[in-house]
Amino acid sequence: MEHKFRCNCPITVALDVIGDKWALVIVKQMLTEGKKTFKDFIESEEAIATNILSSRLKMLEEFKIITKDKLPDNKKTNIYTLTEKGVDLMPIIAELSLWSDKHIREFYPELYSGETLQIIKNNKEGFINKKIEDYKLENWK
Amino acid sequence: MEHKFRCNCPITVALDVIGDKWALVIVKQMLTEGKKTFKDFIESEEAIATNILSSRLKMLEEFKIITKDKLPDNKKTNIYTLTEKGVDLMPIIAELSLWSDKHIREFYPELYSGETLQIIKNNKEGFINKKIEDYKLENWK
DNA sequence: TTTATTACTTTTAAAACGCAAGCAAAAATA
């Protein structure tokens, strides 16, 4: 692993781990779009390159944000699953979407505006907790 | 400006703007450490390079996350100030610090652990709102 | 065998970095 951290500040350290263009996009796809295999991620609209995806999955696994497993009836396809560390990124993802909705639309009118955003605004904590519980029920068998 | 966005997802778009190693570190320094001049940022423990700092400040200004002004009695030193878009990043910063405190200490025991973290845990929303109000009172004269 | 999936490698392009020079305003000095 041997990861370098810029300093001892919790915020800076968090950004040393997940502060790049792709890590949180992958977590978002798992938590809110049900993606769990290499192919799922490759086919996403964000269009990540295969080598970048490989390296990010490896990093997320090293930090125990995800686990990599195989189903008993399929020795080929890896199933990636968020751990407790991983699902606990949901509050950050929710805040990112709220900020974006409020402040980036001005620069990017095409920004998607679904009912989910309204639900988050009405009951942020409830939404976050439900997302996490739903994910656990579906994936932590 | 002409910024490219990967898709229409609010989360991905937020990361297209502030999803890099430095943007949120600069915002954190302004919001929680009172930094406001080029020199302040350069002298920070995160040790950003001058050319990277220049380019990030320009980007943050283009997205109206900060403004650049001069004081009437000093035409040399630029004063950088967070806008509404900028201070609204505080919830994201608070969630990052909570996640880091809970999940990264295992990999990095030197992580700073001050009383601020306890305050955030006890009353997250109150802490965030106070930080924002304090910043505005001190900087939006 | 053929095909599909995943992961690794190679090549090319972009971004980050350290260093240093440039420039204008302000402060110090003469």
Next chain:
DNA sequence: TATTTTTGCTTGCGTTTTAAAAGTAATAAA
């Protein structure tokens, strides 16, 4: 007041690191 020195950025250059694109290899399913 005039000159020099310091301060606060900004920019450019060469190097290192990281990202992207494409190709290769390994494995297993059909």
